[in-house]
Amino acid sequence: MRQMFRLKNLTITWRLVLWFVVVALMPLTLFGYLSLEKSGEALRYETLMRLNLLSDKKTLEIKTYLAERREDAWLLSRSKLVDEAMPVLLHAYSQHGSRSAQYLNAAKPFQRSFAAYIGSGDSTLFYDVFLITPKGEIIFTYQHEADFATNLISGPYRETGLARVFNQSRMTLESGISDIEKYAPSRAKAAFISVPIIRDGVLLGVLAFQLDTQRIYHVASDSVGLGKTGETVISTYYDTQHVMYIAPLQREIELDLFKPRDFGLVPLPMRQALSGIQSGGIVEDYRGVKVLAAWRYLPELRWGMVVKIDADEVFVPLYQQRKNLLGILLALAVLGGLVAFLLGHQLVTRIKRFSSTADEIARGDLSRRVEESGSDEIGTLAQNFNRMTENLQISYRSLEWRVDERTRELQVSNEQLQEEIIEREHIEKALRDAQEHLRIAATTFETHEAILITDVRANIIRVNQAFQDTTGYCAEEVLGKNPSFLSSGCQDSAFYAEMWQQLLANGTWSGELWDRHKDGHIYPKNLTITAVKNILGETTEYVSIFSDISERKRAEEEIRNLAFYDVLTQLPNRRLLLDRLHLALSVSARSGLYGAVLFLDMDRFKRLNDTLGHGCGDLLLIEVAERIRFCVREVDTVARFGGDEFVILLEEVGKNADEASQKAALIAEKIRAALSVPYKIKEHEYHSSPSIGVNLYCGNGSAVEDLLKHADMAMYEAKESGRNAVRFFDPVMQHSVSERASLEADLHRAVPERQLELYYQVQVGRNQHSLGAEALVRWIHPTRGMVSPAQFIPLAEESILIIELGDWVLDAACRQLAIWSETDLTRHLTLAVNVSGKQFKQRDFVEKVARILQVHQVDASRLKLELTESVVLNDVTDVISKMQALKALRVRLSMDDFGTGYSSLSYLKQLPLDQIKIDQSFVRDMTFDQNDAVMVQTIIDMAKNFGLNVIAEGVETEAQKILLEQLGCLNYQGYLFSKPLPIARFEALLKENCKLRDVACG
Amino acid sequence: MLTLLIIALLYLQQGQAKPKLKIGVLHSLTGTMATSERPLVDALRLAVEEENQTGGVDGRQIEIVVADCRSDADYCAQQAEKLITQDGVKALFGCWTSACRKAVKPVIEKHHHLLFYPVQYEGLEQSPDIIYTGAAPNQQIIPMALWALQNTGNRFYLIGSDYIFPRTANLMVKDVLLAQGGKLLGERYVPLGSGDLALAVKEIAALHPDFVINTLNGDSNQQFFRELREAGISSETTPVFSTSIAEVELAAMGAEWMAGHYAAWNYFQSLPTPENKKFVARFKQRFGADRVLDDPMEASYIGVKLWVEAMRSLKTDNLSSVKITLAQQTYLAPEGIVAVDHDNRHLWKAAYIGRAGADGQFEIIWRSEKPLQPAPFPGYRSRAEWLVMQRGLPEVQP
DSSP: HHHHHHHHHHOHHHHHHHHHIIIIIIIHHHHHHHHHHHHHHHHHHHHHHHHHHHHHHHHHHHHHHHHHHHHHHHHHTTTTHHHHHHHHHHHHHHOOTTHHHHHHHHHHHHHHHHHHOOOOOGGGOOEEEEEEOOTEEEEEEEEEETTTTTTTTTTTTTSHHHHHHHHHHHHEEEEOOOOOOEGGGGGGEEEEEEEEEETTTTTEEEEOOOOOOOHHHHHHOOOOTSTTTTEEEEEEESSSEEEEEEESSOTTHHHHHTTEEEEESSOHHHHHTTTTTOEEEEEEOOTSSSEEEEEEEETTTHHHHHHEEEHHHHHHHHHHHHHHHHHHHHHHHHHHHHHHHHHHHHHHHHHHHHHHHHHHHHHHHHTOOOOOOOOHHHHHHHHHHHHHHHHHHHHHHHHHHHHHHHHHHHHHHHHHHHHHHHHHHHHHHHHHHHHHHHHHHHHHHHHSSEEEETTTTTTTEEEEEEHHHHHHHHHHHHHSGGGGBBBOOOOOOHHHHHHHHHHHHEEEEEEEEEOOOSSSSSSEEEEEEEEOOOTTOOEEEEEEEEEEEEHHHHHHHHHHHHHHOOOOOOOOOOHHHHHHHHHHHHHHHHHHOOEEEEEEETTTHHHHHHHOOOOHHHHHHHHHHHHHHSSSSSTEEEEETTTTEEEEEEEEEEEEEHHHHHHHHHHHHHHHHHHHSEEEEEEEEEEOEEEEEEEOOOHHHHHHHHHHHHHHHHHHHHHHHHHHOOOEEHHHHHHHHHHHHHHHHHHHTTTTTTTTTEEEEEOOOOTTTTEEEEEEEEETTTTTEEEEEHHHHHHHSSSHHHHHHHHHHHHHHHHHHHHHHHHHHTTTTTEEEEEEHHHHTTTHHHHHHHHHHHTTTOOOEEEEEHHHEEHHSSSSSHHHHHHHHHTTOEEEEEEETTTSOOHHHHHHHSSSOOOOEOOOHHHHHHHOOOHHHHHHHHHHHHHHHHEEEEEEOOOOOOHHHHHHHTOOOEEEEEEOOOOOOOOOOOOHHHHHHHHTTOOOOO | OOHHHHHHHHHHHOOOOOOOOEEEEEEOOSSSHHHHHHHHHHHHHHHHHHHTTTTBBTBOEEEEEEEEEEEEEHHHHHHHIIIIIIIISSEEEEESSSSHHHHHHHHHHHOOOOOOOOOOOOOOOOOOOOOOOOOOOGGTHHHHHHHHHHHHEEEEEEESSSSSSHHHHHHHHHHHHHTTTEEEEEEEEOOOOOOOOOHHHHHHHHOOOOOEEEEETTHHHHHHHHHHHHOOOOTTSSSSSSSSSSSHHHHHOGGTTTTTEEEEEOOOOOOOOOOHHHHHHHHHHHHHHTTTHHHHHHHHHHHHHHHHHHHHHHHHOHHHHHHHHTTTTTEEEEEEEEOOOOOBEEEEEEEEEEOOOTOOOOEEEEEOOOOOOOOOSSTTHHHHHHHHHHHHSTOOOO
């Protein structure tokens, strides 16, 4: 610094002057200039905004004015006035002409009414009103100018603004507004607004208003707020290339207002306005003068509007400000320089003094003070400096003291912290201990046994996880509830009452009970309830501990099963069998039905066990049990009696001893056969067979033990007879069973060994003349003699023997018919043959009959097949089709045993029968049983109704014959006429009859 | 030194970047409406880019935030809400279908926000918060129907898609044409997008109308003109006047099918004004020479321009001030002078009728004398009457 002083050789005084000029005056000048610029800009902006606002306001005023006039027009077009005026005026106009007195009279009242819309003086809104027909005829105007009664489509004013708005409203049904342009009839500029007159969707005409243009001009040219030089310029298109001013210009009075001007020569703002570009700015106006302007476009009238004010007027305040600023700056510079010099000089001396004192203090002498008495900045500075030095001294001292203080404080708080840490450690340890206790309790609580804790009012307050597992309920569902909702209802209230009593008395209860799981199943549980008491001995809680003992119960069941069932074969054991036998005997006593006990022993079982080992023996027994079970009904009991002995209890096998023995024999035989089939045991084929003893029982006449003993004895008999056999305990039964078996065996040989023979029983007509015969099969057994059909036919029907038998009968009958056809005496006879169900069901039965007839060359109509109802009842459609096929062969069909089955009229009607045979049971009793007589009568009547032949069989007495005759049955068969006879005797009988009736007998 | 520092500071302050102005665009970039609406986004982009090149608004650049409406009106309304509340846009531009507009309108009005809607529509609507830059019926379909009546004959047939625009517009067409002695031979609506036009074409072939007013939208048009051609119905005998086929649709469906038939719009790419020629050139330079411009695109473009003009003259982005200024805003658009109607915030527009050529452009055969005042609610019925009638239309649910 000092060096710089020396270099520049300038005192601080001159420096101050210099700095004042450079640092203070220059920025001041600059800021002055900038602020001037800024205020100029602001002024310009503000003025332009004002112009914008004004021009917006003006256009809005015009828009509003036009919109209002349009609304006026719409209102008038919808008014009653127009309603009334249109038809009246149109009538007068078209009928009498526009100049007629009638028209003038008609128009007069409306003239007055419309005057209200025209207004007057300052309130004038419209210049004229027009009513125009859709065809363009102006039928009414208020002003009555030259346009009245002309046509706007074809007349002289078809090119005017009026015609254009009329067309627009007429076509688009919308309002229309015209530009302002010259209108000849008014000899002035004019603008029009039009609206359609519509009633019920029909265009009645157009209403048009001629606007009062003066009002629009007035709005436009109002220069309020624009100052002295402000002006609004309005122009519009004259044509596409030319523009005209439509309001007078202030500065060029002499300008011809409506003269078209070339578009390109018009000042820019107006050109832009007319092009729809709205803006504002500093521009040159039509005089070439700089102005501030805003310009607008008015779509309604297609006007361009420029609102402007001369720039000079706007910026006058700004020019004044500039001059003032310059003067002030100059004065400031001179004055400022002078003052700076004086001040600088004074300052320097004082600062030097100050400086030397400060230097001493800086060297460390804090007790030194500046000697300065002034109260100015340097004086204040000196005082402050002195105070600072003083403060420095004090601060230094206080700092030392505070360091000591702070060190003490730190020590104290350190000790406190230490104590706190120790205390915390104690607390933490206690906490850990408590947690440990809790953890043990919690672990115990979560045992596998369900625990339920209730308060003293038996509301659940806690349960463990095992509880949830056992009952299915989660804790949220049960808390607060009484545990009774777990109850299955299997225990009655007495049970619970007793439980509570014990609990209250002893403070504990345990036992088994059944509860219901959440999913609905019932389970047994072992429950212990303990009352928890506080120190005073009052019960505070009840703790129930229980577990689901379903598993244990199941195990018990298993054990029970073992007691009743054989482990190896799973069959009932001896104990259960005895149980069942007792039961079966009492059931039989009630029902009176026979049952049977089969005692079965496997032959040579010991040998199997000895040779192949017990394992194989066991396997055999399992297989045997399986096979037996397969042979009997579900309800029958198959029991393992011990070792290789089995007992089979067949209940309800027959109504009488005979039937029961037959069936029991059948089942026993079935079992025997099944058990005789070789066994496959561990790859060995093993042959074995059973010996079976059968004993029947009925009622509880005999003891269970006897029953078994007798069956056992029968079994031994079977074994003794050579094993693999069935034996009955009762010799009579044994005989009957054996007899039947041998008869069946013999029957097999009957056909091939020609032991069968046909017998013939005559069928007679009204005068006992022979109509034919029924062929009946007889079995002449070489040793037994004649065997009754009642004996062997059922036997045959049980097997397919019946078909063989039937075929033989059919064949023999046809052979006989063939023989008969050769003599006159027998040529007319029919031969009836019984057909069994099995036979008829054969698919080729009809073909078989046809073939036999063919073989013997027999007239089919001589063969009569007798069907029983039971045949017909099965598969009616098949039966009917077969019968129809037989009918087609001309074979006759007779219904045997009619009335014994369930024959109904409806199906009888469908069957192609020739004859009905009244069953002998009805015939036998009809003479003394009125019911049978009625039955017979009914059958006969029915047969007649269906046009069927009817024959009675089993006629044995004259009385029967007479009664039948009276009832209308004229054909008979029975012992009254002849029993079944061999052919030779039958033919003899025929001859005899013939002779008796004294007719030619061939 | 200090002086220099101060000057530098002032300079920096002057040059400091101002925050961007965001505008929201609500158009479907996916879904069935994408074909029609995508080009509108391009038109908006062009307008914004032009404005940004000339300094933006008062030095602030404009940033477009595009929301894909996915051709779903309700989704579009959600996007509008998002643009307003989250993105803080200063204005919204978008919607095509009336359904979309009607879904977005309540959102705009709830926030007293600002929407520019660029498509011609059925009218019977106005909102203090929506600027309709497309045509009202009296600026498109009505002049077209009248021209057809005067130049072809009075027997006419109406075919349209079954939704609010055709049904409502045809109410007005019938009013006007029947009042002029027109005879309605038949009127048929097919579901939107339906290709089953055989019945209508059969009917047209049988009735021989002097002209057909076609308010079909979308793909149905191609099928319609194809069936007409197959039925031997030519533009000479039965010209069809369409409201919803512009250059973009014509390019999509194949121009040859519609050649000789007519369409009415407020803008055609073929308009010979100097403003339009520059507009077309700028667009093609930006998006490709094979691209075409049409009415809704130009209307979208106008929307941005009107908004920017209003913002510039105001020097504020305060919404209510902007809306007040917009109500009197005018603009020299490619289609000619347009001006916002102070009362209903639709645009004064000139109407044009064009005959489709095989080159996919329209030859302008008629133009309105001057811009037509928009009349969203035609004056010959009260607003209440119109709304009741509209509610009574089939397919129009409140």
